[in-house]
Amino acid sequence: MNTEERLIESTRALLWERGYLGTSPKAIQQRAGAGQGSMYHHFAGKHGLALTAIRRTAEELQAVAEARLSVPGTALERITAYLRRERDVLKGCPVGRLTQDPDVMADPALRAPVEDTLAWLRTRLAQVLDEGRAAGELDRRLDPPATAAAIVAVLQGGYVLARASGTTDPFDQAVSGVLALLAAHAPETARQRA
Amino acid sequence: MNTEERLIESTRALLWERGYLGTSPKAIQQRAGAGQGSMYHHFAGKHGLALTAIRRTAEELQAVAEARLSVPGTALERITAYLRRERDVLKGCPVGRLTQDPDVMADPALRAPVEDTLAWLRTRLAQVLDEGRAAGELDRRLDPPATAAAIVAVLQGGYVLARASGTTDPFDQAVSGVLALLAAHAPETARQRA
């Protein structure tokens, strides 16, 4: 990995662990094993580096989610696969955490990837739910956008509860809880097939 | 309000808006209209002030939640009242946001009120759900701790989605979504009564 790559990856890791406010140029350089001059040669400064890092993290998250949601299977199976995928639960969501960074939210460029990623996730889940309804796997009365928002919120909130407790337990419980509620919305026939 | 009170309230506001890392002694003093010496006379420093502020915020949040959850009514009504209470949605949860502050999570004293408050909330909601089950208002198959975790997660995650989008919309959708899922777990007889 060249210096530029190492700088980007270090920034991604630090933004995840400490946020934008908590990440200093010096810390980035040390973690990347790069000097001061090196960093300012490749990037305009902390802001430019963070922009590159955040965009990459956002793209990666969408790609990983899409991989689980686009496999064959029922809507419920795909959503379950997405929710139960391996995660670094105690580190939290690398995109969602930026939402708490006032300097990120105040800067339109830094904020855009965060806004876009979470909006995309809700839309994509609503699509999957809608497909499930169309296929008769889910109750027609279920509201896809609202349910999708609830599911994404359970994830983001699950991270918060896990970090507060210091264990992954509340995250797993929240996911199980919402999946159980959702499963009850499969009509009898679909539930028996499952 | 005396100087000490103003310092505490300023700290509470700043912790909410900018987190612990993003809050400097100078900013606290300016907002409180107090001088440097004044702050260090009343408190040992940023840490001590934050400790007082966080404890107060945590207590207040529990009191407000308990007020909604302890009124007469069915479990579903009380949980709905709690979820739909007025909130500063775009500011986020003043307790949950501290979960993203590495310096708070690394300090046992600062962290304890955060951990305790969110743990208490889950337990309290599980109790209410259990009462609902016992009263025949909710499906016996519903798992109170998991469902409670999901509900608290929807709140915490709803804040995240709202902040990302810049509108309260996803928060309201997530709340509606989870309440709709939950309502379907009321047995027919209870649903008809409602």
Add this chain to the structure above:
DNA sequence: GTCTATACGCAGATAGAC
């Protein structure tokens, strides 16, 4: 491309006068 030198202001606190 990378290094070292230099700069200015803020973070976070201590000391002692009033």
Add this chain to the structure above:
DNA sequence: GTCTATCTGCGTATAGAC
């Protein structure tokens, strides 16, 4: 109780040599 110095180090760069 509050004020004004004073202090050390870090955050965030810029400049220019190699």
